[in-house]
Amino acid sequence: MGKEEQFDTATQSVEASGYKVVGTRPIRPDGIEKVTGRANFGADCNLPGMLVGRIIRSPHAHARIVSINTDKALALAGVKAVVTSADFPEIGPKARGAGEAPVSFRDMSRNIMARDKALYDGHAVAAVAATTAAIADQAAALIEVEYEVLPHVLDAREAMKPDAPLLHDDLFTKGLDPKPETPSNVSQRFEFGIGDTAAGFAAADVIVEHDFTTQCVHQGYIETHACVANTTEDGMSTVWASSQGQFMVRNYSATVCGMDITKVRVMPAEIGGGFGGKTTVYLEPVAIMLSKKAGKPVKIVMNREDVFRATGPTSGGHAHAKIGAKKDGTITAGELTMEYEAGAFPGSPVQFGCMTGYAPYDIENVKAVGFDVVVNRPKVAAYRAPGAPVAAFAVESALDELAKKLGMDPIALREKNAATEGTQAAYGPKFQRIGYLETLQAAKNHPHYSAPLGPNQGRGVASGFWFNIGGESSAAMHVNEDGTVEVVTANPDIGGSRASMGIMAAEVLGIDVSQVKPLIADTASSAYSMLTGGSRVTFAVGKAVCEAADDVVVQLRERAAKVWDVDIEAVEWKDGAAINTKSDSGESLSLKAIANTAGKTGGPISGKANINATGAGPGFGTHICDIEVDPETGRSSVVRYTAIQDVGTAIHPSYVEGQLQGGAVQGIGWALNEEYIYDDKGCLQNGGFLDYRVPVASDLPMIDTVLVEVPNPGHRFGVRGVGEVPIIPPLAAVANAVAAAADVRMTDLPISPPKLLAAIDGAK
Amino acid sequence: MAKVVLQREVARDFANGEAELEILADDVRQLINKLDLKFPGIGERLRDRTAVAIDGEIFQDPLLQPIHENSEVYFLPMIEGG
Numbered sequence: 001m002g003k004e005e006q007f008d009t010a011t012q013s014v015e016a017s018g019y020k021v022v023g024t025r026p027i028r029p030d031g032i033e034k035v036t037g038r039a040n041f042g043a044d045c046n047l048p049g050m051l052v053g054r055i056i057r058s059p060h061a062h063a064r065i066v067s068i069n070t071d072k073a074l075a076l077a078g079v080k081a082v083v084t085s086a087d088f089p090e091i092g093p094k095a096r097g098a099g100e101a102p103v104s105f106r107d108m109s110r111n112i113m114a115r116d117k118a119l120y121d122g123h124a125v126a127a128v129a130a131t132t133a134a135i136a137d138q139a140a141a142l143i144e145v146e147y148e149v150l151p152h153v154l155d156a157r158e159a160m161k162p163d164a165p166l167l168h169d170d171l172f173t174k175g176l177d178p179k180p181e182t183p184s185n186v187s188q189r190f191e192f193g194i195g196d197t198a199a200g201f202a203a204a205d206v207i208v209e210h211d212f213t214t215q216c217v218h219q220g221y222i223e224t225h226a227c228v229a230n231t232t233e234d235g236m237s238t239v240w241a242s243s244q245g246q247f248m249v250r251n252y253s254a255t256v257c258g259m260d261i262t263k264v265r266v267m268p269a270e271i272g273g274g275f276g277g278k279t280t281v282y283l284e285p286v287a288i289m290l291s292k293k294a295g296k297p298v299k300i301v302m303n304r305e306d307v308f309r310a311t312g313p314t315s316g317g318h319a320h321a322k323i324g325a326k327k328d329g330t331i332t333a334g335e336l337t338m339e340y341e342a343g344a345f346p347g348s349p350v351q352f353g354c355m356t357g358y359a360p361y362d363i364e365n366v367k368a369v370g371f372d373v374v375v376n377r378p379k380v381a382a383y384r385a386p387g388a389p390v391a392a393f394a395v396e397s398a399l400d401e402l403a404k405k406l407g408m409d410p411i412a413l414r415e416k417n418a419a420t421e422g423t424q425a426a427y428g429p430k431f432q433r434i435g436y437l438e439t440l441q442a443a444k445n446h447p448h449y450s451a452p453l454g455p456n457q458g459r460g461v462a463s464g465f466w467f468n469i470g471g472e473s474s475a476a477m478h479v480n481e482d483g484t485v486e487v488v489t490a491n492p493d494i495g496g497s498r499a500s501m502g503i504m505a506a507e508v509l510g511i512d513v514s515q516v517k518p519l520i521a522d523t524a525s526s527a528y529s530m531l532t533g534g535s536r537v538t539f540a541v542g543k544a545v546c547e548a549a550d551d552v553v554v555q556l557r558e559r560a561a562k563v564w565d566v567d568i569e570a571v572e573w574k575d576g577a578a579i580n581t582k583s584d585s586g587e588s589l590s591l592k593a594i595a596n597t598a599g600k601t602g603g604p605i606s607g608k609a610n611i612n613a614t615g616a617g618p619g620f621g622t623h624i625c626d627i628e629v630d631p632e633t634g635r636s637s638v639v640r641y642t643a644i645q646d647v648g649t650a651i652h653p654s655y656v657e658g659q660l661q662g663g664a665v666q667g668i669g670w671a672l673n674e675e676y677i678y679d680d681k682g683c684l685q686n687g688g689f690l691d692y693r694v695p696v697a698s699d700l701p702m703i704d705t706v707l708v709e710v711p712n713p714g715h716r717f718g719v720r721g722v723g724e725v726p727i728i729p730p731l732a733a734v735a736n737a738v739a740a741a742a743d744v745r746m747t748d749l750p751i752s753p754p755k756l757l758a759a760i761d762g763a764k
Numbered sequence: 765m766a767k768v769v770l771q772r773e774v775a776r777d778f779a780n781g782e783a784e785l786e787i788l789a790d791d792v793r794q795l796i797n798k799l800d801l802k803f804p805g806i807g808e809r810l811r812d813r814t815a816v817a818i819d820g821e822i823f824q825d826p827l828l829q830p831i832h833e834n835s836e837v838y839f840l841p842m843i844e845g846g
Contacts, residue, residue: 102813102842175773177781191772219846276846351841384846428769428838429817467843471824534845614823714821724845 017649021507022717025654028499029518030270039270042226042242043301050228051080051129053290053300054136055283056143057310058118058125061152061376061682062165065116065125065145072142073128078135081293082143083286084126085115089258103280107345109256111379112285118147119167119344120376121683122309124282129290129298152376152682156317156339159185159375167344167374185374187346192354192427193367200333200365204324208402212394213748214731215675216316216341219383220666220694223272224307229287230297235263237288242269244278244492245531250523256285264288267522271492275666276382277312279533308687312381313676315340315348317373319394321357329408329416333365334358334426336391340372343379348372349387355427356728357391359465360436360620361417366426376682382533384663385466385724389670389731393749396462396732400739410461410736411444414622419465435646435710436463436620442706443622448642456629457639458740463622464728468721469534470613474527475544477505477552479605483592485509485552487518487545490526491537495723496655500538501545503651504717508549510576511591527610535721538651539712540613542719551607559601560589615714619721621645623664623729627737634757636672636738638699643729644706648720653707660726661703667730669695673750766835768795770806771814774839778806788833792816792826795837815840 017023033039070082091106109115114123126143130136151165158164164185173180175189201207227241237259243249246266254264271278283300291298302311317340324333336357340348350370358366368391403410418437424430443449443461453459476488487505491497498518506513529541557571560578564571564587572579578594580587598605626640643660650656673693677686686692711718731749739745744759765786775783779802789795800807816826817838823829824842831837 175776177776188773274846276844279846349844352844355840382844382846386844386846427840429822429836429840430820432820466845467822469822469824469843469845534843536845612825614829615821721845727846 019507021503021513022649022651023653024503025652026499026503026513028496029502030493030498041223041272042240042269045228045240045269045299047228047230047297050297050299051131051294052133052136053127053129053287053298054140055124055286055300055306056126056128056140056145058114058121058123059683060118060147060149061121062150062167063118063147064150065114065118066148067146068126069144070126072144073139076135076139076142078131079128079139080131080296081129081290082126083289083293085113087289088113088256088285104345105255108252108280111345112256112282120378122306122378123344124310127286127290129294153185154375154377154678154682156341156373156375159373160339160371167376171346171374187342187372187374190351190354190370191368194424194426194428195365197333197335197365197367201324204332205327206402206405207322207324208398208405209322210394210398210401210745210747212319212321212397214316214390214393215749216313216377217670217674218308218313218692219275219277221273221275221277224302224304225283225311226301227283227287228297228299229284229291231288231291236265237263237291238265238267239284239288240267240269241284242271242278244271244274244494244533246490246492246523247528248279248531249281249284252281253284253288257288265522265524268492268520271494274494275384276386276533279382279531280312282311304689305687308692309684310378312343312379314383314386315342315350315380315390317341317390319390321394321398323398323402325402325406327406329406329413331361331363331417334363334395336368336394338370338391340370340387340390341375341377342372343377344374345379346372346374348380352387353391356388356465357395358426360419360463362419362423363417363426368426377676384666384727385464388464388466388728389667392462392464392728393731393735396729397735397745397747400460400732400736401745411440411449414463415440431618433710433713434618434620435708438708438710439463439620439622439644439646442644442708443624446624446642446644446706448624448640448704453626454628456631456741458627458737458742460625460627460733460736460740461622462729462732462736463620464725466535466619466724466728468539468616468619468724469536470540470616471530471536472528472612473541473544474529474610475541475548475608476526477548477607479552479591479595479598481595481598483515483590483595485511485516487516488521488526489518489541489545490521490529491532491541493520494532495659496652497532497537497541499655500542500651504542504545505549508546509553509591510574535619535723536616539616539715539719539721542651543613543715544609544611546716547609547611548607551609552605555605555607556591556594559594559598559605562601563589615712617648617712617714617720619646619725621725621729623733625730625733625737627734627741629738629741629756631742631760634753634760636751636756638668638701640701642704642706643726644708645722645725646708646710646720647722648712648715649709649718650707651717651719656707656722657705659723660705663723663726664703664730665695665700667727668700668734671731671734671749671751675750766831766833766837769838771839771841774806774809778809779803789831791831792829795831810839813842815842
């Protein structure tokens with residue numbers, strides 16, 4: 001499908017909906033600043049007297065820190081401060097943070113600055129602040145760290161063995177019965193399921209079973225982590241940072257530094273990509289402490305190697321999928337066992353892999369077991385649909401094999417077993433209105449699915465599911481005296497959310513979107529809002545914006561009622577104007593007219609909404625991928641790709657399409673190229689974009705998109721989160737296409753040319 | 765009575781492995797209080813680190829959400845995202 005057709009798909013739906021602004025494609029409010037380079041990102045902040053901070057990192061994958069001597073560094077002219085873990089408060093096992101889910105501040109603190117052991121190559125052990133970058137580099141080299149190098153382990157299954165090097169002496173596996181008496185690298189065992197899988201497999205005519213392996217991959221955002229902290233004599237710290245949530249940065253930084261939250265103010269910079277990787281902090285607490293010691297502002301900017309070595313990738317791991325079905329394609333049972341690498345501290349997303357793998361399907365008997373395993377790699381962070389892509393790679397690849405065994409079309413197999421409204425999800429609850437079946441039907445009817453293939457080409461399909469979330473959100477809305485409106489929210493704009501907020505505000509107010517200015521406030525200028533993540537902003541913050549607009553509309557009607565000397569009930573709001581229903585002549589006052597006279601009718605007009613948004617609608621997607629395999633080299637090239645997704649209602653279709661395209665490309669990179677490569681000492685060997693190869697535009701065809709719109713009843717415009725789902729299907733869609741093209745089932749990602757060539761040669 | 769399903773790990777740690785129960789409660793707060801009376805200690809665990817799905821809708825940080833007589837209530841991990 002071409003772009004013009006995509007546009008029609010969305011606009012036809014919008015016209016049918018009756019919306020005037022929702023579903024249109026205005027130019028994004030931040031577009032000019034960004035394309036002209038004027039937008040301020042994390043590294044763009046500069047303050048008078050600012051120092052340069054540098055982090056000193058462990059060169060060992062696993063080592064006891066015997067001593068750190070900072071004397072020589074501190075003696076160097078121009079060095080103003082050095083910090084180590086001794087400068088940070090010891091934090092107990094406190095659980096809860098202000099992010100999406102519970103966090104361990106103890107682990108977070110020890111990840112930001114190693115305390116007694118360095119747990120991965122690149123783990124921060126000290127930091128220095130100096131007047132110039134050259135002096136900071138020189139001082140970093142003068143900090144003497146004595147290490148006792150320990151054996152390391154990088155792979156989940158290796159780390160689970162009884163004789164594996166132990167990362168934490170105090171880590172005892174949760175979720176086992178009886179409770180273990182000896183520590184291990186397994187943090188927790190999770191189990192989800194319904195029914196009786198043994199009975200389900202006994203009833204099956206065909207059973208497919210495979211073992212799968214994936215590698216740790218990075219979110220790959222373009223902007224590296226960067227911040228400036230200015231801690232003043234009164235103990236107040238102001239932080240300028242690029243992140244996915246200024247309130248998250250405030251809470252995490254204050255807690256790690258042992259400060260009251262009110263002592264930290266965070267100014268959100270523009271963000272050059274996050275994808276979940278900027279839902280935590282690495283530099284900010286260090287910059288705060290350096291600034292506190294030096295009495296000057298401190299800037300720290302990671303280089304690309306720092307980002308790869310020390311910031312959260314997502315888990316690599318292993319998965320074993322087993323699926324049984326009747327001859328007619330009815331799936332009778334599904335099992336999934338997974339071991340995910342959490343990095344140096346517990347907290348892989350394996351439980352979400354367990355919950356999502358079979359979620360697109362209506363299966364009576366499902367069992368999913370997951371193990372969260374610590375290894376000597378950087379602590380993982382969220383990455384789009386955390387945990388789901390690896391699970392879907394296993395399940396959707398096994399389904400492809402099942403379809404072949406049954407002689408069924410792979411979409412027909414999925415249609416036969418698709419979850420619909422009322423289906424009990426494999427993780428327990430019953431689905432409300434969902435649009436998975438609609439994505440399968442759109443895929444089946446899409447010209448791509450029936451297009452002829454060339455030599456050495458194969459086609460694969462795969463699906464994916466994500467929950468989507470709401471959460472605490474705030475919005476304020478100020479009517480200016482000229483009738484323009486400012487919409488103030490507190491969530492960094494990663495994927496075009498300013499535009500979405502502006503559109504929804506304009507729709508509710510009944511005015512042109514050009515009259516609405518969306519702004520993003522700092523932590524001292526707005527009520528709390530959860531971070532930008534989990535595909536929640538357009539849904540949840542959008543709900544707050546709509547409610548703030550409702551608040552404004554009530555006030556506008558009140559003002560008009562005063563002017564006309566009627567009850568507010570006699571005033572309707574329509575198309576951006578108050579209508580006096582008691583007037584025979586259809587008397588009206590526009591928003592602009594009411595704003596012009598606000599001083600005479602009661603003063604400024606502004607609305608607000610502080611909510612904990614509920615009603616998030618789950619998302620489903622189905623992708624079609626065509627791959628051409630070069631049988632001489634084993635190189636796989638994507639020749640055509642279509643991403644289809646139930647998006648609820650697309651508020652700004654261009655940005656929804658962008659989410660689908662971006663997620664698909666990241667998933668394709670995960671499938672074909674990306675992996676962390678370590679040497680035998682556990683040190684990362686490919687910490688840069690030249691050696692860690694993400695797909696670029698010249699590698700791929702245009703990613704076509706189809707926006708299926710099954711409105712979410714939990715949002716007035718039908719919004720569903722869209723950013724997580726599109727990274728889930730590509731791993732299996734690519735592998736299934738490779739299987740069709742080369743007649744080999746690749747179960748180990750990435751499907752690099754040497755690996756595929758060996759498989760092709762082995763199959764001969 | 766609402767059908768209440770605990771996470772298996774929580775049931776194992778606090779409820780002698782009893783993952784599925786029937787309890788009458790008006791809202792999540794009352795449900796957790798009743799569970800805590802039956803299985804001391806489970807309340808703190810459920811209040812602090814758990815989402816709840818009520819009749820298919822997931823609430824990330826619930827307390828006052830109403831529960832009906834025939835509701836299906838599943839305690840789940842808090843959902844993250846990227």
